[in-house]
Amino acid sequence: MTGLQVNEVFETIQGEGFWTGTPSIFVRLQGCPVGCPWCDTKHTWDLLPNNLRSVDVIMQENEESAFYFSASPESLFALFKDKSYTAKHIVITGGEPCMFDLVPFTELAHKKGYSTQIETSGTFSISCSEETWVTVSPKINMKAGMPVLVSAMQRANEIKHPVAMQKHIDELNVLLQESDLTQGNNKQNEQSALIYLQPISQQERATQLAVDTCIKNNWRLSVQLHKYIGVE
Ligand code: SF4
Numbered sequence: 340m341t342g343l344q345v346n347e348v349f350e351t352i353q354g355e356g357f358w359t360g361t362p363s364i365f366v367r368l369q370g371c372p373v374g375c376p377w378c379d380t381k382h383t384w385d386l387l388p389n390n391l392r393s394v395d396v397i398m399q400e401n402e403e404s405a406f407y408f409s410a411s412p413e414s415l416f417a418l419f420k421d422k423s424y425t426a427k428h429i430v431i432t433g434g435e436p437c438m439f440d441l442v443p444f445t446e447l448a449h450k451k452g453y454s455t456q457i458e459t460s461g462t463f464s465i466s467c468s469e470e471t472w473v474t475v476s477p478k479i480n481m482k483a484g485m486p487v488l489v490s491a492m493q494r495a496n497e498i499k500h501p502v503a504m505q506k507h508i509d510e511l512n513v514l515l516q517e518s519d520l521t522q523g524n525n526k527q528n529e530q531s532a533l534i535y536l537q538p539i540s541q542q543e544r545a546t547q548l549a550v551d552t553c554i555k556n557n558w559r560l561s562v563q564l565h566k567y568i569g570v571e
Contacts (some may be wrong), residue, residue, distance in 0.1 A: 341389045341407050342410065342411060343366075343368060343409070343411075343412070343415070343439055344368060344369040344370060344386060344391075344407045344408075344409055344410075344439075345366060345367065345368060345369065345397070345406045345407055345408050345410050345415070345443060346367045346368060346369040346382070346396075346397075346404075346405075346406075346434060347365075347367045347397065347400070347403075348364065348365065348366050348367070348397075348398065348415070348418060348419075348422075349364075349365050349571060350362070350363070350364050350365070350422070350424045350425075350426050351363060351480070351565065351570050351571050352565060352568075352570060353428065353430060353456075353539065353565075354563050354565030354566065354568075354570075355474075355499060355534060355535075355561045355563055355564070356474055356497050356499045356533075356535050356537075356561045356565035357472070357474075357496070357497050357535075357566075358428060358430075358472070359561065360564065361426075361428050362425070362426035362427075362428065363426050363428045363429065363430045363456075364419060364424050364426045364428070364429045364430070365412045365429075365430045365432060365435060365571075366429060366430070366431050366432070367380070367383065367385050367434060368383070368387070368404075368431065368434045368435075368436045368438070368439060368467070369385075369386050369390075369407035369430050369433075369434050369435070370383065370384070370386035370434050370435060370438050370483070371433055371434040371435040371438070371460075371518075372384075372385055372438075372483050373460050373462055373478050373481050373482075373483050374481050374483045375437060375460075375478055375481050375482070376481075376482065377539065380403075381432070382403045382404055382405045382432065383404055383405070383433055383434035383487075384405075384434070386407070387405070390405050390406045390407060391406075391407060391408070391409060392406045392407065392408055393408060394410065394414070394418065394558065395406040395425050398418075400421075402549045405521045406521050408487070409415070412443045412444040412447045413418030413447070415444065416447070416448075416451060418425050422436070422453060424482040427452065427453050427454065428453065428454045428455075428456065429448050429453050429454070429455045429456070430455075430456045430457075430458060430560055431444070431445075431455065431456065431457045431458070432457075432458040433458070433459075435459065435460055435463060435464040436457055436458070436490070437457065437459045437460075437462075437463035437464065437465050437466070437471050437491075438463055439466075440466045440469060441457060441465075441466055441467040441468075441471070442466050444473045445457075445467045445468035445470075446453065446468045448468075449468050449470050449471075452510070453505065454470075454472065455467070455468065455470070455471045455472065456471065456472040456474060456502065457471055457472075457473050457474065458474045458476060458499075459473065459474070459475055459476070459491065460475075460476060460477065460478040460485075460487070461475040461476070461478065461487040461488055461491035461492060461495075462478060462486065462487060462488065462491070463487040463488070463491070463493055464488065464490060464491070465490070472496045473491075473494050473495050473496050473497075474495065474496070474498075474499050474501070475487075475491050475492060475494075475495040475497075475532075476498075476499045476500065476501065476537075477491075477492070477498065477500060477511070477514055479492050479511075479514060480510070484520075487514060488516065489519075491533075492514065492518035492520065493507050493516075493518060493519070493520060493522055495520075495529050496532055496533070497532055497533040497534070497535055498515075498516060498532050498533070498534050498563055499510075499535040499537055500534070500535065500536055500537065501537050501538075501539045502536050502537065502538060502539065502545055502548060502549050502552075503538070503539040503540075503542060503544075503545045504545070504548070505548065507563065508536070508548070508552055511534075515534075520521060520532055533559060535558065535559045535560065535561040536549040536552055536553055536557070536558055536559075536561065537549070537559060537560075537561040537562070538562070541562075541563070541566060541567075546562075
């Protein structure tokens with residue numbers, strides 16, 4: 340898919356993973372076939388032609404919706420300027436952003452002095468700039484039955500895994516064994532991907548499990564800062 344189909348654009352603080360606390364422009368793309376039952380962006384799942392709107396209509400929306408606009412990379416930077424955004428980090432999320440070819444947008448972003456980050460489920464091949472920070476949040480055994488790709492795991496700069504119970508950690512361990520992260524490329528400083536556990540829905544038991552497991556494995560904790568400080 341060439342042009343980008345955009346559900347929303349907004350400026351906030353990145354609340355998850357390595358870039359936590361970084362002022363960021365979020366570009367949420369429309370479309371995702373993965374089918375996670377606990378998905379909190381179900382409105383992004385369908386890419387229906389009837390839901391195409393103008394950029395002005397989308398930017399004036401106050402609520403989540405399944406509407407989207409079509410954008411070229413250049414038009415997105417014109418929009419950032421029009422909105423007077425000052426953040427220099429761009430987070431491309433979804434939906435599943437890797438349904439799209441993200442090379443033109445991410446390469447242009449780096450030329451303009453931005454850093455970029457993709458948040459993906461790992462179920463699609465990843466097409467982006469070599470400089471892009473890739474966050475794979477592997478969606479294992481979800482409704483659509485789509486496998487997490489070894490190529491996505493090996494491209495990841497960080498692997499951010501939502502956990503509520505021990506089963507989720509066991510699944511991650513199996514995936515890590517299958518993926519051989521030492522074969523990864525595009526790693527900054529030649530490091531293997533960082534691994535973050537993220538407790539689902541701020542549950543106390545999930546948080547304790549994540550803390551204990553992070554300490555045991557020397558992994559990191561991601562706490563969804565934006566939910567604690569009450570921003571989008
Ligand atoms: S991959 Fe992401 S957007 Fe797609 S269903 Fe799962 S949580 Fe939702």
